[in-house]
Amino acid sequence: MANAKISPIHDTTTPQKDPTFRVYTSSQAATYAQNRGAYPKELYEFILSRHAETGGQFTQLLDVGCGPGNAIRDLAPHFDAATGCDPGHEMIVTAAQLGGTTRSGAAISWRVSSAEELSQASGLAEASVDLLTAATAAHWFDMAPFWKEAAALVKPGGSVALFAKTRMYSHPENPAHEAVQKALDDYEKDVIGPHMMPGNWVLRRFFADLELPWQTDPSQTAFDEGRFERYKWNDYSLDGPDGKDFFGGSQVVPLERLYDLLSTAAPATRWREAHPEDTETERDCVRALMTRLKEVSGKDELRLTQGLAFLLFKRAAY
Incomplete structure (x- = not known):
């Protein structure tokens, strides 16, 4: 199938905070943690290998926009210490309840902090972070202040x-x-396009529009443009090693499970807020999609995957 092009209907260069996740209730945060699955182990392995192969160490991990902590719990066992930050109070409460430990046996630390206030709120010292990660979160950052904070915290x-x-x-x-x-x-x-925000379109375009450190005003020169790496997988293509499956594999997903997963997406939440009379009916945006998928496939389950994007930046060694 030829690559379909979906153009943003918003200005993707304008920072705009997500109004949904940061005000989640405790029950919404718990549902999010339960229904958002892990990232493929192949992606984690690739990220950690590129970090190591480019001179990175494994003492301190910082995960920004960590939500309930799904990604940092998978990465923390490779580091001596790990800290997760998120601006959503209930997300951090849920993350702390779920816990997680590092390779040293220390518990993951959790902080309520936005991406733009890390130096003040993370509790970490300047130039103390070996690897700073953001898992499906950077499209909500105000990138200029984020890059300033990252430059202060990440080690040369x-x-x-x-x-x-x-x-x-x-x-x-x-x-x-x-x-x-x-x-x-x-x-x-x-369906959910009209309820997308600029950040949603940045994500859908595999971070192609994400502001890089040398593109900010003022330019952030602490990161080496010549060592920047960009990767994209599964964009209408079978990018797995044998060309028969996606990178990271695919999963057979029951439609009811898919309903739960898609219901955690912020645009679906905003659709339901705009159509309260249709929520929990057959006209619900996600329920209607499940009906259509069943009609066209004749199946109660489908083999699916998600596209993956990975951007690697190296802090200049000076």
Whole structure:
């Protein structure tokens, strides 16, 4: 299937905070943690290997926009110490309840902090972070102050890894594969598209529009432009090693499980806020998509994956 182009309907260069996740209730945060799955182990392995191969060390990990902590719990066992930061109070409460430990046996530390206030709120010393990560979060950052904070906290020679799940893709082995993919694309473009914010479009475009440190005003020269690395996987393509599956693999997902997953997306939440009379009915945006997927495929489950983006930045060693 040819790559479909979805153009932003908003100015993707204008910072805009997400109004949904940071005001989640405790029950919403718990549901988010339960329904948002882990990232592929192949992605984690690739990120950690690029960090190590470019001179990175494994003492202190900082995860920014950590939400309930799903990603940092997977990465922390590779580091002596780990800190997760998120501006959502209930997200951090949920993260702390779920816990997590590092390779030293120390508990992960949790802080309520935005990406733009890390030096003050993270509790970490200047130039103390080996790897700063943000998992499906950087599209909500005000990038100029974030890069300033990252430059202050990341050690010379350390890394910043911004990675994300982007869009959902149907595996070619699905019955009526192209019709399944069209249903997913139509849902994104026509149904929840009007409820997208600039950050959502930055994410859907695999961070192509994300402001890089040398593009900010003033330019942030602490990161080496010549060592910048950008990776994209699964954009309508089977990028796995054998060309028969996606990078990181695919999963057979029951439609009811897919309903729970897509219901945690902020645009779906905003659609429901705009259509309260249709929520929890067959006209609900996510429920209607499940009905269409069942109609075109004839199945109660589908083999799916998500696109992946990874940007690696190296702190200049001076």
